[in-house]
Amino acid sequence: MNLKTTLGQLRILAIMEGISYLLLALTMPLKYMYDMGIPNKIVGMAHGVLFIAYVIWVFIVGTNRKFGWKKMLICWIASLLPFATFWIDAKYLKPLSVA
Numbered sequence: 869m870n871l872k873t874t875l876g877q878l879r880i881l882a883i884m885e886g887i888s889y890l891l892l893a894l895t896m897p898l899k900y901m902y903d904m905g906i907p908n909k910i911v912g913m914a915h916g917v918l919f920i921a922y923v924i925w926v927f928i929v930g931t932n933r934k935f936g937w938k939k940m941l942i943c944w945i946a947s948l949l950p951f952a953t954f955w956i957d958a959k960y961l962k963p964l965s966v967a
Contacts, residue, residue: 869965870965873965874925874928874929874932875929875933875961875964875965876965877925878922878925878926878928878929878961879957879961879962879965881918881921881922881925882922882953882954882956882957882961883953883954883957884918885915885918885919885921885922885947885953886950886951886952886953886954888911888914888915888918888919889915889950889953890950890951891911891915892908892911892912892915893950894911895907895908895911895912896908919947922947922953923944923947926940926943926944926947927940930943933964939960942956942960943956943960
């Protein structure tokens, strides 16, 4: 992955956003079952920043690469589902970086 390109940055963001989503699933029981809110607060803030960055980068890359609104919408919806950003990276983003 070339981090100097917006596509490479989006691929990293997709993976990091997906990881942060899964980490939230781990920190939620800590917050509600064990009354440990700090891990959830830290992971939640990181996830929020990564989510916003991912949404913006999808728009930037989608506009530059002429994704079309349907493909951009699929990428945005994927950010709301666990594991879906990993699928987006494999299905849509990785083939673009090879070409």
